[in-house]
Amino acid sequence: MAWSDLVTDLANEGYLEAGWEPSFAAVPRRPFVSSRCWAHAEDGTVVELDREKRPREWEEAVTSDVALVLAKEDGRPTTSASMPRMVAMMLRELDVRDGNTLLEIGTGTGWNSALASHRLGSGSVTTVEVNAQFAERAAARLKAVGFAPHAVWGDGAEGWEANAPYQRLIATCAVQHVPCAWVAQTNGVMVIPWGNGMCNGALLRLESDGRTATGKVVEEASFMWMSGQAPADWPEKTAGAASRTDTDPRVLTPNEARFAVGLGVPGCRYRVDWGDDPDGADCTLWLTDGESSASVRYMPEGSAFPVQQAGARNLWDETEAAYRWWEERGHPGLTRFGLTANSDGEQVWLDSPDTPVPVHT
Known part of the structure; x- marks a missing residue:
């Protein structure tokens, strides 16, 4: 061409x-x-x-x-x-x-x-x-x-x-948090790749007045992380408290699900080990924030799936709660989410700033 x-x-x-x-x-x-x-x-x-x-x-x-x-x-x-x-x-x-x-x-x-x-x-x-x-x-x-x-x-x-x-x-480059300097130095439109530890895949369009920037996701987009904003490294795998869950861990496979859940479980990174079967007949989901970790194993013959959680945070419990929140709202897509950022911090929201996304910690 x-x-x-x-x-x-x-x-x-x-x-x-x-x-x-x-x-x-x-x-x-x-x-x-x-x-x-x-x-x-x-x-x-x-x-x-x-x-x-x-x-x-x-x-x-x-x-x-x-x-x-x-x-x-x-x-x-x-x-x-x-x-x-x-x-x-x-x-x-x-x-x-x-x-x-x-x-x-x-x-x-x-x-x-x-x-x-x-x-x-x-x-x-x-x-x-x-x-x-x-x-x-x-x-x-x-x-x-x-x-x-x-x-x-x-x-x-x-x-x-x-x-x-x-x-x-x-x-x-992608960010998890919009730097305050960007907001302070801009009087107009900001276009920023935005993601979280579970899904690096959204494009924000914000309008800034030099004090506060607010706007919505306009498209899917995946970029390399900006220096200093990449998700946490994976720690050594350690055994933790054992439990079981009725939630199939594969529900987090779609980008929309992982993006929404990642907003509600800050700092949490996601990975799936498919083993020798790319069709997912037997796979393990891993979560970490760099210190705490969790794993959930999917097995086709089971209706309850083994869970291991280690560290100060119960990352699977947080993830499951965030997924339920997303599910109860009809599985909203990326473009229904938005962000407001200023020197006081950030607020992620669904549809409008009046409906903040809860953080499940």
Whole structure:
């Protein structure tokens, strides 16, 4: 697929509103993708793409609507190029106006910054990157294609006060909690990937007046966690108090269920071990907050499932209570949830700020 064909498709599907089509046409992704990267094949396997060894496959991936991993550390992705469709959708949700100033959290490849610089002018764009090497590389790529936004190396959680206030803020990394600095430095729209330890998968659109930001989830989205906001590491497995539950642990498989439950059980991380049977005939659900832990084993022949809980929190009890709350409200989807954030803290809500989501601790 040629880049122009992809831009046409995105425009026809409504992703390039608010004046973004000329920017996508003028600023292709290609100059911002490293010569070696990785992509998911249709069968789910990860394919390495090397511009020198497999130029046709590399070119096809770069100009297609696929996400690309650009760097890894210990086998884990550390930076990526998002699907162009996702980039376009997030920029559309910003609802930019000519003359707006924009703060981007997470420069990454620099492509987002280039698009914003084309649309708003380089002088209106500030972008912050926590990784010094990535920041330097992105700045060089931006310069090579003729853009010079205010690109800085720093902790994105602090925003960039020197150029505040901003009329728009966009984050290219996921958070569990919206930093106070972002709210304080923005008078306008904020678009932020948002998740929790059970489901990293929502996109928030908030409106901030510099004191309070509030808004709802507008779409599903999964991004790498911002430094310092990743869920807790898994502790060593320890035996705990034994009990049984009538709740099938597989009810937490859908993203909608895990997202809602994760909001009600703060700090809790989720994992399923499927064993040798990917169909889940026998599997174990694991929960942890880094200190407490719980496990629930599903066995097809049972109607009550074995539970182990260790530590100060009974994480399965909390999870079960949060699931019941979600179930009693008709299994609301992601876009019915919202967030209000200010210097006093955060409140997660369902449908409106008047209906807060309870925390089950």
